[in-house]
Amino acid sequence: MATLTVNRPPQGGFCFENCKRNGLIEGEANKVGCSLPSARKTGTTICGVVFKDGIVLGADTRATEGMIVADKNCSKIHYISPNIYCCGAGTAADTEMTTQIISSNLELHALSTGRLPRVATANRMLKQMLFRYQGYIGAALVLGGVDCNGPHLYSIYPHGSTDKLPYVTMGSGSLAAMAVFEDRYKPDMEEEEAKGLVRDAIAAGIFNDLGSGSNIDLCVITKGKVDYLRPHDEANKKGVRTGDYKYKRGTTGVLTKVVTPLHLEVVEENIQTMDTS
Amino acid sequence: MDTRGLSSQMKDSIPVAGFSPQGSYGLQDSLRSGFTSVKNELLPSHPLELSEKSYQQNKDKMNLSTLRNIQGLHAPLKLQMEHRAARQIQRLPFLPSSNLALDTLRGSDDTVGFEDILNDPTQSEMMGEPHLMVEYKLGLL
Numbered sequence: 001m002a003t004l005t006v007n008r009p010p011q012g013g014f015c016f017e018n019c020k021r022n023g024l025i026e027g028e029a030n031k032v033g034c035s036l037p038s039a040r041k042t043g044t045t046i047c048g049v050v051f052k053d054g055i056v057l058g059a060d061t062r063a064t065e066g067m068i069v070a071d072k073n074c075s076k077i078h079y080i081s082p083n084i085y086c087c088g089a090g091t092a093a094d095t096e097m098t099t100q101i102i103s104s105n106l107e108l109h110a111l112s113t114g115r116l117p118r119v120a121t122a123n124r125m126l127k128q129m130l131f132r133y134q135g136y137i138g139a140a141l142v143l144g145g146v147d148c149n150g151p152h153l154y155s156i157y158p159h160g161s162t163d164k165l166p167y168v169t170m171g172s173g174s175l176a177a178m179a180v181f182e183d184r185y186k187p188d189m190e191e192e193e194a195k196g197l198v199r200d201a202i203a204a205g206i207f208n209d210l211g212s213g214s215n216i217d218l219c220v221i222t223k224g225k226v227d228y229l230r231p232h233d234e235a236n237k238k239g240v241r242t243g244d245y246k247y248k249r250g251t252t253g254v255l256t257k258v259v260t261p262l263h264l265e266v267v268e269e270n271i272q273t274m275d276t277s
Numbered sequence: 278m279d280t281r282g283l284s285s286q287m288k289d290s291i292p293v294a295g296f297s298p299q300g301s302y303g304l305q306d307s308l309r310s311g312f313t314s315v316k317n318e319l320l321p322s323h324p325l326e327l328s329e330k331s332y333q334q335n336k337d338k339m340n341l342s343t344l345r346n347i348q349g350l351h352a353p354l355k356l357q358m359e360h361r362a363a364r365q366i367q368r369l370p371f372l373p374s375s376n377l378a379l380d381t382l383r384g385s386d387d388t389v390g391f392e393d394i395l396n397d398p399t400q401s402e403m404m405g406e407p408h409l410m411v412e413y414k415l416g417l418l
Contacts, residue, residue, distance in 0.1 A: 011392060011396075011398065012391070012392035012393060012394075012395060012396045012397055012398055013329065013390070013391045013392035013395055013396060014325070014329060014391060014395060014396070015395070015396050016321070016322050016323040016325070016326040016329075017322075019322035019323040019326075020322040023322070097394075101389055101390065101391070101394070104389040105388050105389055108387040108388065108389070109387070111387075112387055132332065133325060134324070134325060134328075136325060
């Protein structure tokens, strides 16, 4: 084991040691003409809407890696607390880890205060963390939940700014989804109407944006109840083959049948135990 | 950061190229860090590097100065005294300490951050050389 002499204790957290080396490698690779592998993004349509009794969050389910679909059915609606859920767009790993960290912190905080966590708390924790890292954590989030003060919906940008609005969209398909919202949003909708509106907004993102696709996930949060509908709607189903080239049994008539049993005897038996501990 | 500009972006300790390069046995590590140049040594390798190194300190300073403005001198003074006392409860220099009292005072015993998930110091592959570190701590080095 290598040893070294340090005069301060080693800290955890991000380590920037390899940045220079990575910069050099990227420079060399660009000179030759190839490029480094890129992080998996969730080229996405996510949206949320406030209705009469709560929140409806919606997301598509495609994760892209450059020009290739990396995951046809990924889950973009993350759990933060029993009454708060968060949709994530941007770099997939960043949204995943950020929401998990905030979920843990919120749980500890709720245990410490003894109350159900509020959406504003989650919002503040997220925005302070994202601002600390100056946008290098690429997580654009739609945070929604119902707490003691009613339903709340926030959108959080990677650099740490947040907006509290009745309807929000994020991701590469956000413009298509926002067009649907701007046309048909009304305050104090019923649950079915809100679900239909979010479904149509996500469908607009799926069909008009290359980065979004596959199914539509919905999450309906009301006071005391959460409906996680995955998948709510399979907008892009892979086609079913209409014809088949296999012949059915009995197409060819059988004239004669001869059965010859093969006798095999055990010559040698060898047992090797597996270490399954 | 209140002063922007190159001076505030430079690293606090300036290793002069050629005198104390990083790498084992004191030789430069061309494979990992490329050829040495003065500019590379002086400027940080990532814009967040300096900010992250002193993040906790700056946050504490800000909080204590706000506390001083609101509640007077004694409040931050007492907190800092307790902080300094708890900071001295450590195991031997090359062994990882739990820092339980310090965590409780700072309030980081019920928060989870990247410093708990990434680069856990208790799982690091490098270990301090016991004799050298104790000698350094006792001032015999």
